[in-house]
Amino acid sequence: MESVTLQVLRYLPEEKSEPFYQDYDVPFQKKWVILDALNYIKDHVDGTLTYRWSCRMGVCGSCGMMVNDQPVLTCETFLETYLPGPIRIAPLSYFAVIRDLVVNTDDFLGKVKRAKPWLITDELKPVTEGEYRQTPDELKEYKQYSMCINCMLCYSACPIVGLDPEFVGPAAVALAQRYNYDSRDDGHGQRNKILMDDDGIYSCTLVGECSVVCPKAVDPAGAIQRYKVTGAVEWWKSVVMPWKSDK
Amino acid sequence: MTRYGPDEHDVLIVGGGGAGLRAAIAVAEANPKLKIAVISKVYPMRSHTVSAEGGSAAVIKSNDSLDEHAYDTISGSDWLCDQNAVEEFVNEAPKELLQLEHWGCPWSREPDGSISVRSFGGMKIKRTWYAADKTGFHMLHTLFQTTMKYDRIHRYDEYFVTSLMVDDGRCQGVVAIELTTGKINAIAARSVILCTGGCGRVFPYTTNANIKSGDGMALAYRAGVPMKDMEFVQYHPTGLPFTGILITEAARAEGGYLLNKDGYRYLQDYDLGKPEPKPVLRSMELGPRDRLSQAFEKEHEKGQTIEGPFGPFVHLDIKHLGEDVINEKIPFVRELCLKYENIDPVKEYIPVRPVVHYMMGGIHTDIHGATPLEGLYAAGEAACVSINGANRLGSNSLTECLVFGARAGKAAAENASQGKSFSRNLEAIAMDEGRRIEKAYLSNRSGKTKNSESIVTIREEMHQAMKDGAGIFRTEKSLKESQNAIQELQDRLLRTSIGDTSYTFNTELTSAMELSYMLDVAEAVIQSALKRDESRGSHQRSDHPGRDDDKFLVHSLAYKTEKDLPRIDYLPVTITRWPPGERIYGR
Ligand SMILES: Cc1cc2nc3c(=O)[nH]c(=O)nc-3n(C[C@H](O)[C@H](O)[C@H](O)COP(=O)(O)OP(=O)(O)OC[C@H]3O[C@@H](n4cnc5c(N)ncnc54)[C@H](O)[C@@H]3O)c2cc1C
Ligand code: SF4
Ligand code: FES
Numbered sequence: 078m079e080s081v082t083l084q085v086l087r088y089l090p091e092e093k094s095e096p097f098y099q100d101y102d103v104p105f106q107k108k109w110v111i112l113d114a115l116n117y118i119k120d121h122v123d124g125t126l127t128y129r130w131s132c133r134m135g136v137c138g139s140c141g142m143m144v145n146d147q148p149v150l151t152c153e154t155f156l157e158t159y160l161p162g163p164i165r166i167a168p169l170s171y172f173a174v175i176r177d178l179v180v181n182t183d184d185f186l187g188k189v190k191r192a193k194p195w196l197i198t199d200e201l202k203p204v205t206e207g208e209y210r211q212t213p214d215e216l217k218e219y220k221q222y223s224m225c226i227n228c229m230l231c232y233s234a235c236p237i238v239g240l241d242p243e244f245v246g247p248a249a250v251a252l253a254q255r256y257n258y259d260s261r262d263d264g265h266g267q268r269n270k271i272l273m274d275d276d277g278i279y280s281c282t283l284v285g286e287c288s289v290v291c292p293k294a295v296d297p298a299g300a301i302q303r304y305k306v307t308g309a310v311e312w313w314k315s316v317v318m319p320w321k322s323d324k
Numbered sequence: 325m326t327r328y329g330p331d332e333h334d335v336l337i338v339g340g341g342g343a344g345l346r347a348a349i350a351v352a353e354a355n356p357k358l359k360i361a362v363i364s365k366v367y368p369m370r371s372h373t374v375s376a377e378g379g380s381a382a383v384i385k386s387n388d389s390l391d392e393h394a395y396d397t398i399s400g401s402d403w404l405c406d407q408n409a410v411e412e413f414v415n416e417a418p419k420e421l422l423q424l425e426h427w428g429c430p431w432s433r434e435p436d437g438s439i440s441v442r443s444f445g446g447m448k449i450k451r452t453w454y455a456a457d458k459t460g461f462h463m464l465h466t467l468f469q470t471t472m473k474y475d476r477i478h479r480y481d482e483y484f485v486t487s488l489m490v491d492d493g494r495c496q497g498v499v500a501i502e503l504t505t506g507k508i509n510a511i512a513a514r515s516v517i518l519c520t521g522g523c524g525r526v527f528p529y530t531t532n533a534n535i536k537s538g539d540g541m542a543l544a545y546r547a548g549v550p551m552k553d554m555e556f557v558q559y560h561p562t563g564l565p566f567t568g569i570l571i572t573e574a575a576r577a578e579g580g581y582l583l584n585k586d587g588y589r590y591l592q593d594y595d596l597g598k599p600e601p602k603p604v605l606r607s608m609e610l611g612p613r614d615r616l617s618q619a620f621e622k623e624h625e626k627g628q629t630i631e632g633p634f635g636p637f638v639h640l641d642i643k644h645l646g647e648d649v650i651n652e653k654i655p656f657v658r659e660l661c662l663k664y665e666n667i668d669p670v671k672e673y674i675p676v677r678p679v680v681h682y683m684m685g686g687i688h689t690d691i692h693g694a695t696p697l698e699g700l701y702a703a704g705e706a707a708c709v710s711i712n713g714a715n716r717l718g719s720n721s722l723t724e725c726l727v728f729g730a731r732a733g734k735a736a737a738e739n740a741s742q743g744k745s746f747s748r749n750l751e752a753i754a755m756d757e758g759r760r761i762e763k764a765y766l767s768n769r770s771g772k773t774k775n776s777e778s779i780v781t782i783r784e785e786m787h788q789a790m791k792d793g794a795g796i797f798r799t800e801k802s803l804k805e806s807q808n809a810i811q812e813l814q815d816r817l818l819r820t821s822i823g824d825t826s827y828t829f830n831t832e833l834t835s836a837m838e839l840s841y842m843l844d845v846a847e848a849v850i851q852s853a854l855k856r857d858e859s860r861g862s863h864q865r866s867d868h869p870g871r872d873d874d875k876f877l878v879h880s881l882a883y884k885t886e887k888d889l890p891r892i893d894y895l896p897v898t899i900t901r902w903p904p905g906e907r908i909y910g911r
Binding site for chain 1: 422425428434435436437438458461462470472481534535663666829832
């Protein structure tokens with residue numbers, strides 16, 4: 078196999094109002110990931126091709142794209158997997174496209190912020206008093222949810238995000254749970270209010286695709302499921318014992 | 325497309341990595357009235373702090389002391405750090421890491437729930453806090469998420485800073501391109517803090533992300549602020565050859581061997597001890613980073629390394645540890661090899677080579693993060709305080725981002741609180757900058773012409789020059805040749821024109837500007853190295869072996885000149901309690 082064709086969905090808002098596919102032939106190398114092929118195009122074929130990347134080690138979360146209709150991190154997806162090609166590359170689904178493979182991230186970050194992803198404590202412990210004790214088991218309770226790199230792949234896999242752009246979405250719920258299950262945190266009451274509103278977790282029909290595509294095994298579907306269980310109890314408490322729910 | 329808003333802030337932080345976000349929170353807490361903004365060319369959580377794995381050092385356990393941490397840092401630096409800075413650093417480090425704990429950082433724990441610490445190269449006592457093998461990732465996300473609760477911290481995400489606005493002898497903001505629209509914006513601020521990270525991308529093989537192009541260093545340099553100690557570049561001995569991805573020291577701590585082309589543990593030939601089947605601390609594969617990288621170079625000179633498509637390499641062998649130990653103790657090593665090099669270390673050798681990892685030098689600041697230019701501050705890897713001297717110890721730099729990020733934040737807040745008014749000239753300065761960008765990069769708006777230079781070629785030649793002349797070993801001759809090459813590339817850069825003429829997310833434009841920053845950094849590295857006729861820490865001059873404390877117990881300061889090579893001045897090192905001694909390993 079000498080070369081492989083990449084069919085890239087391009088969008089150049091200053092030139093054309095509609096997106097279009099452009100074919101690029103790149104030399105095949107066993108070591109190359111999709112991102113290497115894109116960098117080859119950018120450096121040697123077409124400098125106008127536009128996409129985001131930075132770490133090239135699967136941790137900064139910049140390089141997510143649809144490859145043959147699946148959301149993946151292109152820095153950890155080998156070309157070899159898709160031989161003989163052609164390989165179709167498109168921007169992440171359900172996000173507004175800025176240019177070529179670059180999508181608008183602000184909306185996503187707004188949803189993350191709605192989940193109040195910071196430690197909320199009833200009483201502030203001064204730093205001089207040392208660390209909050211947290212056992213390895215307590216850490217394990219939320220550790221998985223703390224591994225989210227904000228790559229947004231789960232949003233592109235989620236049919237509900239496609240239907241209801243306001244849906245708070247998998248990663249934001251996982252982040253809320255990351256703090257809800259942290260033994261140092263008292264903020265679940267505040268987060269509940271947001272996550273149980275119209276665009277909150279009850280929009281989710283548990284398709285589960287988010288957990289399938291997540292590159293960091295965060296299991297956002299599990300986080301949502303867990304929320305539905307505790308959420309129902311919380312809702313009940315807020316009706317029957319309103320003074321208990323706004324902690 | 326230049327727009328003068330102006331957007332006015334009291335404190336503007338350039339960079340959303342560990343240092344920048346810590347500084348932003350420090351400003352918010354110092355004075356609730358101040359208007360704060362963070363500007364970053366990538367969304368903050370994409371910053372390169374995210375990729376740090378090992379950990380962050382601070383004294384927390386009862387068997388440890390601040391003096392021990394200070395001494396390890398100072399001897400590790402080959403006595404080139406400022407000891408007053410190190411004393412402040414070790415003193416504030418525990419508070420900073422605890423503060424991060426109170427903000428929710430998921431530090432790894434002991435069974436009793438207290439903070440867990442691990443050993444790290446050059447630290448005599450275990451004091452490195454860690455969050456599994458994703459420490460930088462967790463620190464950055466904790467900081468980023470914490471900043472979200474401060475509505476007063478305004479963010480300019482995906483804005484690329486092109487210059488500092490300096491008038492009336494003080495820095496009063498920046499000019500930046502908003503990537504989504506291509507608008508050139510003037511953003512005024514009473515204090516500016518540069519937290520733009522390192523510059524590993526000046527070299528061809530590096531653990532550093534694509535965004536680490538020394539932007540802030542060059543911005544300060546162009547505004548007349550010197551870069552300090554730029555000749556000190558840290559190599560990590562075990563990077564993957566093609567990607568530069570880091571294979572952590574833990575692989576060797578568990579018992580990995582480094583083998584030359586004949587399968588021979590060559591480190592025994594370089595005064596690093598005798599080969600034993602099991603790992604021995606401070607010996608052979610567990611020697612210090614600089615010495616291991618230097619041994620690789622010597623082995624290469626002897627023709628004993630293996631030639632590959634991405635240059636010479638040696639083998640890291642962990643096969644004998646067995647699949648179970650590998651999966652249990654160093655799973656990330658296997659994951660990285662599988663995912664990024666398509667090899668399985670349970671069955672195959674891991675190809676490794678020294679790769680550029682960290683810049684000890686940076687923007688010259690005092691212990692409050694202040695630069696000599698009024699209103700301008702710096703912190704993190706972009707800055708040089710200096711606590712790292714000629715060689716930084718692993719796990720000190722994440723802590724440095726917190727300690728000096730917070731300090732710079734406080735100092736910048738204090739300065740801004742004076743409420744000085746902005747110069748009338750800022751608008752004109754911004755318009756000039758807009759014209760400069762148009763002329764330098766976009767003037768040829770019909771596309772490439774026949775004689776125009778390609779940024780890709782210039783970048784490749786810069787990499788070659790830095791590798792050949794300013795690598796692990798340097799000589800006067802190699803450095804001079806590289807200096808000539810870089811000067812020539814500076815000229816050629818003036819003749820580039822880029823093919824992309826769009827205003828929307830023009831990454832070809834930003835790549836060209838990053839290249840111009842890197843060339844400025846490169847000339848400072850080379851000139852500082854050329855003038856330092858001694859070998860110290862990471863700076864090894866084959867033609868001047870041995871440390872020379874009489875002449876060179878000083879910091880180098882590289883100043884930009886109009887047309888000529890940078891001018892190098894010197895500043896004495898501050899010694900408080902630890903007179904210079906010998907650095908001994910393995911004996
Ligand atoms: C692979 C790896 C592993 C490491 N492991 C460790 C470790 O275990 N322990 C340790 O202590 N250290 C480690 N380090 C070093 C440490 O991670 C870095 O020194 C530190 O994270 C730097 O943080 P920073 O905030 O200074 O910069 P960065 O995190 O690099 O952030 C720089 C910021 O500046 C912004 N910026 C840059 N230029 C511009 C511009 N022109 N316009 C606008 N914004 C701009 C960027 O967008 C970014 O937000 C490691 C480094 C690497 C590469
Ligand atoms: S939950 Fe997984 S897929 Fe979704 S943003 Fe986080 S890391 Fe990416
Ligand atoms: S480039 Fe960072 S995750 Fe792919």
